[in-house]
Amino acid sequence: MAERLITGPDLDDIAVGAAILGTGGGGDPHIGRLLAHAAVRADGPARLIPLEDVPDDAVAVVVAMMGAPTVMLEKVPSTEQAKLAVQALASYLGESPTHLVCAEAGGVNALVPVVAAAQLGLPLIDADGMGRAFPELQMVMPTLYGLGATPMSIADEKGNRGIFDTVDNHWAERLARSATIDMGCSAMISLFPMTGAQAREALVPGTLSLCGELGRLVREARAAHQDPVAAVVDRLDGAELFSGKIVDVSRRTEGGFARGEATLEGLDGGSGERFLLRFQNEHLVAVRDGVVVATVPDLICVLDAEVGTAVTTETLRYGQRVRVIAAPCDPRWHTPEGLELVGPRYFGYDHDTVRVGSGALT
Amino acid sequence: MRIGIDVGGTNTDAVLMDGQSVLAAVKTATTRDVTSGINTALAELKRQRAFDPLAVNAVMIGTTHFINALVEADRLAPTAAVRLGLPATASLPPMVDWPDRLVNAIAGRAYLCHGGHEFDGRHIAELREDEILRVAEELHRHEIRSVAISSVFSPVNAEFEQRAADILTGQLPAIAVSLSSEIGRMGLLERENATIINASLRELATQIVDGLSQSLEGAGISAPLYLSQNDGTLMDVDFARRYPVATFASGPTNSMRGAAFLSGVESCAVVDVGGTTSDIGVLQHGFPREATTEVSVAGIRTNFRMPDVLSLGIGGGSRIRGDGGVTVGPDSVGYRLADEALVFGGATLTATDVAVAAGRAVIGDPGLVKELDRSLVQAALLRIGRDIGDAIERIRTSPEPLPVVAVGGGSILLPDEIGDSGPVHRPEHFAVANAIGAAIAQIGGEVDRIFPVEPGQRQAVLDDAKQEAVDKAIASGAKPGSVRVVEVDEVPLAYLPGNATRIRVKAVGDLQLEAGRG
Numbered sequence: 001m002a003e004r005l006i007t008g009p010d011l012d013d014i015a016v017g018a019a020i021l022g023t024g025g026g027g028d029p030h031i032g033r034l035l036a037h038a039a040v041r042a043d044g045p046a047r048l049i050p051l052e053d054v055p056d057d058a059v060a061v062v063v064a065m066m067g068a069p070t071v072m073l074e075k076v077p078s079t080e081q082a083k084l085a086v087q088a089l090a091s092y093l094g095e096s097p098t099h100l101v102c103a104e105a106g107g108v109n110a111l112v113p114v115v116a117a118a119q120l121g122l123p124l125i126d127a128d129g130m131g132r133a134f135p136e137l138q139m140v141m142p143t144l145y146g147l148g149a150t151p152m153s154i155a156d157e158k159g160n161r162g163i164f165d166t167v168d169n170h171w172a173e174r175l176a177r178s179a180t181i182d183m184g185c186s187a188m189i190s191l192f193p194m195t196g197a198q199a200r201e202a203l204v205p206g207t208l209s210l211c212g213e214l215g216r217l218v219r220e221a222r223a224a225h226q227d228p229v230a231a232v233v234d235r236l237d238g239a240e241l242f243s244g245k246i247v248d249v250s251r252r253t254e255g256g257f258a259r260g261e262a263t264l265e266g267l268d269g270g271s272g273e274r275f276l277l278r279f280q281n282e283h284l285v286a287v288r289d290g291v292v293v294a295t296v297p298d299l300i301c302v303l304d305a306e307v308g309t310a311v312t313t314e315t316l317r318y319g320q321r322v323r324v325i326a327a328p329c330d331p332r333w334h335t336p337e338g339l340e341l342v343g344p345r346y347f348g349y350d351h352d353t354v355r356v357g358s359g360a361l362t
Numbered sequence: 363m364r365i366g367i368d369v370g371g372t373n374t375d376a377v378l379m380d381g382q383s384v385l386a387a388v389k390t391a392t393t394r395d396v397t398s399g400i401n402t403a404l405a406e407l408k409r410q411r412a413f414d415p416l417a418v419n420a421v422m423i424g425t426t427h428f429i430n431a432l433v434e435a436d437r438l439a440p441t442a443a444v445r446l447g448l449p450a451t452a453s454l455p456p457m458v459d460w461p462d463r464l465v466n467a468i469a470g471r472a473y474l475c476h477g478g479h480e481f482d483g484r485h486i487a488e489l490r491e492d493e494i495l496r497v498a499e500e501l502h503r504h505e506i507r508s509v510a511i512s513s514v515f516s517p518v519n520a521e522f523e524q525r526a527a528d529i530l531t532g533q534l535p536a537i538a539v540s541l542s543s544e545i546g547r548m549g550l551l552e553r554e555n556a557t558i559i560n561a562s563l564r565e566l567a568t569q570i571v572d573g574l575s576q577s578l579e580g581a582g583i584s585a586p587l588y589l590s591q592n593d594g595t596l597m598d599v600d601f602a603r604r605y606p607v608a609t610f611a612s613g614p615t616n617s618m619r620g621a622a623f624l625s626g627v628e629s630c631a632v633v634d635v636g637g638t639t640s641d642i643g644v645l646q647h648g649f650p651r652e653a654t655t656e657v658s659v660a661g662i663r664t665n666f667r668m669p670d671v672l673s674l675g676i677g678g679g680s681r682i683r684g685d686g687g688v689t690v691g692p693d694s695v696g697y698r699l700a701d702e703a704l705v706f707g708g709a710t711l712t713a714t715d716v717a718v719a720a721g722r723a724v725i726g727d728p729g730l731v732k733e734l735d736r737s738l739v740q741a742a743l744l745r746i747g748r749d750i751g752d753a754i755e756r757i758r759t760s761p762e763p764l765p766v767v768a769v770g771g772g773s774i775l776l777p778d779e780i781g782d783s784g785p786v787h788r789p790e791h792f793a794v795a796n797a798i799g800a801a802i803a804q805i806g807g808e809v810d811r812i813f814p815v816e817p818g819q820r821q822a823v824l825d826d827a828k829q830e831a832v833d834k835a836i837a838s839g840a841k842p843g844s845v846r847v848v849e850v851d852e853v854p855l856a857y858l859p860g861n862a863t864r865i866r867v868k869a870v871g872d873l874q875l876e877a878g879r880g
């Protein structure tokens with residue numbers, strides 16, 4: 001695959017696909033789509049280049065938004081912030097980035113780098129650090145490869161900028177999270193400076209294209225009156241876990257995260273089946289009648305029962321009819337080091353990971 | 363006795379009801395000024411069944427007038443949007459995602475000013491009086507008479523919106539102000555969109571509501587006037603003047619609830635065929651299924667909760683064209699049906715003419731369509747049946763056949779059976795289901811405030827809030843036992859002392875029958 005341009009119409013498909021890979025988190029991609037449209041309108045299309053084409057000596061940096069998705073629905077971020085964050089990091093590094101990278105293929109962060117790429121005229125690498133969305137900044141494949149999240153920069157909409165240079169990636173998350181909360185829970189960050197050689201090893205390839213493809217599949221299935229959810233399950237090699245109606249949602253905000261549970265009931269209520277989703281920004285654990293049937297790091301996605309688009313954790317509400325699917329993550333997340341970083345126990349759930357296709361789903 | 367009136371784009375229908383029984387039902391043409399159509403409907407009602415105007419306890423009006431005004435971009439007031447949020451939110455200014463056509467129709471002007479709150483209640487920036495005064499000058503200069511004010515996190519704290527409103531009305535006493543905190547929930551862009559739409563309809567709302575009140579006075583009716591809202595509950599006229607946007611989904615809600623009342627079928631697809639469009643929705647246990655995705659109105663994203671309705675451009679006034687394959691609509695002669703359709707001596711071939719030619723109904727003079735080409739008539743009706751069947755297929759959630767209830771004046775266009783759904787139910791008074799839905803509209807009770815939620819107390823607090831909403835509905839005239847909670851919304855306000863949570867609960871119930879209300 002060669003370099004290609006991301007133009008206005010591509011953004012709509014990418015947003016739909018990014019919401020699915022966002023596994024309920026990562027923020028409303030609608031906002032990301034509007035921001036990307038605004039940037040592409042003002043500065044022209046963004047260039048997307050395949051991961052394998054990135055030269056060894058490239059200077060690649062991740063650009064992302066950090067904060068609470070519920071906040072972003074109100075205090076919508078500004079496009080200037082993304083540019084400021086990259087420029088702040090560049091001046092600390094003393095060299096200019098040659099490529100931009102997505103931290104996560106899910107939610108708004110699939111589109112924030114498109115904004116920055118259009119504004120700065122830098123190519124965007126068709127890859128990301130997760131192959132999905134996760135709530136904390138150290139939860140990326142580059143951490144598994146020993147790459148440092150810092151030096152990193154952070155910028156708010158008021159013009160405040162900060163640089164962190166930390167002893168490890170957990171400290172980067174901790175300090176950046178505190179700053180993000182003080183900045184009003186919607187900050188832009190630029191981090192994980194890496195060479196092209198490191199990027200090729202440590203990123204999950206092709207994920208922005210995958211977002212676009214998922215969006216296209218949903219759009220086409222709907223146009224052809226076919227089942228968009230089945231098309232998504234098929235493309236992700238996943239499984240459908242449950243189909244039903246949300247009967248309760250409880251949430252609380254802890255340390256800048258939206259945590260909570262959603263309870264689902266089967267349609268018509270006859271079967272008496274109960275399904276529970278636990279989330280912390282993203283959907284992390286799925287429980288059917290008391291049995292854990294899927295967990296992080298595999299993808300648990302909640303899709304609108306009919307139109308097949310993703311339902312984010314902040315828009316879950318009573319009475320919605322949804323279908324829950326699970327899909328395998330990048331296998332590197334299932335190594336002992338990967339699970340230590342993003343397994344269920346890290347998120348405070350006292351059980352092992354349950355993988356898609358491990359038998360519990362049938 | 364109650365009178366229910368539905369003012370659609372084509373027809374104005376009215377019913378006189380006593381408890382559960384329909385005493386009289388009439389269908390008349392909608393007029394451009396709305397009120398003369400209502401006067402005619404009231405007079406017809408009286409002719410059909412003489413009643414003492416003083417014995418009428420309530421008049422309920424459902425109207426699609428306001429949503430139609432938006433869709434048609436007609437009679438909208440020049441409107442400004444003032445958003446308080448700088449230095450945040452500047453990349454996506456008000457109306458950023460609106461179709462240009464509508465921005466132009468409201469001569470939309472957007473102003474970004476400092477203000478807004480952070481998620482934890484801190485100010486993003488202080489409100490600057492000088493900026494608001496400058497906006498006031500601009501509004502004056504551009505002769506803008508209605509303004510929508512939004513502020514970041516105003517559902518949590520509306521102080522800036524209110525202060526900005528005070529400053530603006532201090533300078534421009536006649537300006538109509540719509541505040542986003544009073545109209546929508548969390549989600550700045552969607553809430554702001556709904557507020558701007560509301561602002562653009564304020565002048566029309568005043569005209570229409572004044573006209574309605576005068577019509578009733580003219581007919582000697584002194585009973586209170588209500589308008590039906592999106593959720594099937596009623597609002598009084600003062601509220602309607604300020605919040606016309608709250609009527610937006612009342613059309614489909616009324617028609618579906620009317621269909622359930624008339625047919626006794628509680629779970630079904632309802633096809634409401636009007637003059638211009640067919641609206642297809644699903645009733646589950648007597649209540650309209652709500653749309654779960656974001657609701658776009660005329661291409662504008664809002665966060666209203668609306669019934670899930672599929673609209674097709676097929677109605678009794680749809681133009682039929684026969685060259686090279688038959689087409690039905692999407693353009694319609696609308697309220698000019700009684701002048702332009704062939705059966706009324708006009709010169710336009712409409713769907714109604716085709717139905718009359720096929721013997722499905724007797725309207726106007728059937729003799730005028732005797733000579734119509736049989737194959738054209740058959741092809742047009744086949745097309746209508748197939749398009750509606752496809753839409754029902756799309757809107758149902760399972761392969762199980764769903765009974766079909768047909769209502770609305772245009773439902774004569776439908777065949778006796780559609781797809782695998784079995785015979786089409788056509789309840790008595792099917793043509794005035796909307797007006798009946800308005801007449802049986804419900805009374806709501808709402809709780810919306812910030813509650814301290816101690817750990818482990820969430821369920822108890824929610825239960826208290828629900829009970830309070832139910833009690834309010836009953837106090838407003840709802841029949842005890844019929845009240846149920848239809849909406850629960852929780853917004854945790856992090857970092858405020860006492861684990862503060864904004865809880866919004868809405869309960870609705872049937873209006874207590876007249877006997878019980880004196």
